[in-house]
Amino acid sequence: MSQRTLVLLKPDAVRRGLIGEIIGRIEAKAGWTISALELRTLDQATLEQHYGEHRGKPFYEPLVGFMASGPVVAMIVEGERVIEGVRRLAGPTDPIEAAPGSIRGDFGTIVRENLIHASDSEESAIREMKIFFPEA
Numbered sequence: 179m180s181q182r183t184l185v186l187l188k189p190d191a192v193r194r195g196l197i198g199e200i201i202g203r204i205e206a207k208a209g210w211t212i213s214a215l216e217l218r219t220l221d222q223a224t225l226e227q228h229y230g231e232h233r234g235k236p237f238y239e240p241l242v243g244f245m246a247s248g249p250v251v252a253m254i255v256e257g258e259r260v261i262e263g264v265r266r267l268a269g270p271t272d273p274i275e276a277a278p279g280s281i282r283g284d285f286g287t288i289v290r291e292n293l294i295h296a297s298d299s300e301e302s303a304i305r306e307m308k309i310f311f312p313e314a
C-alpha cells in the first residue's frame with residue numbers, strides 16, 4: 179500500500195553534516211521517493227502546531243527550543259508502507275535504546291537530539307504534511 183509521510187531531519191542532523199547520510203538510507207529503500215524537500219528554520223507557531231500533542235509535558239519547552247535552534251530539512255517521502263518503514267529506519271525515540279543499524283542507534287545519544295522525526299500514523303502524516311507543505 180503506497181503511503182506518504184512527513185520527515186524532518188532535526189537541527190542536530192543538519193549541524194553535524196548528516197543530511198546526505200540519512201537521506202541516502204531513505205532513498206536506498208526500494209520504491210521510496212522524495213516528493214517534496216525544503217531546508218528551513220522553524221518558527222514558534224509552526225512548532226506549536228507540529229508538537230501540540232506534547233504541550234504541557236516537561237520536555238516540551240526544551241524540545242521546541244532545540245527544534246528552532248537551526249534549520250531542519252522537511253520532506254515528504256512516498257512509497258510502500260513508508261509510514262512504519264521510516265519509523266523503523268529511525269529507531270526508538272531514545273537513541274540508547276535504538277539498535278545499531280537504525281539512524282538514532284548509529285548516530286544519537288541524547289533523547290531530545292535524536293536526529294529525525296517521522297509521522298507515526300496516517301492521520302499524523304496528513305496533519306503534518308499540511309503544516310509543512312500546504313500546497314502538496
Ligand code: RTP
Nearest residue numbers: 237241270271289290291292294295296297298
Ligand atoms: P518524533 O515525534 O520527533 O518523530 O519522535 P517520537 O515520535 O519518537 O517521540 P515523541 O514521543 O513524539 O517525542 C517527540 C520528540 O520530543 C523529544 N523528547 N524528549 N524525555 C525527553 O526529554 C524527551 N522525550 C521526547 C524527542 O526529540 C522526541 O523525538
Ligand code: MG
Nearest residue numbers: 295296297298
Ligand atoms: Mg512523535
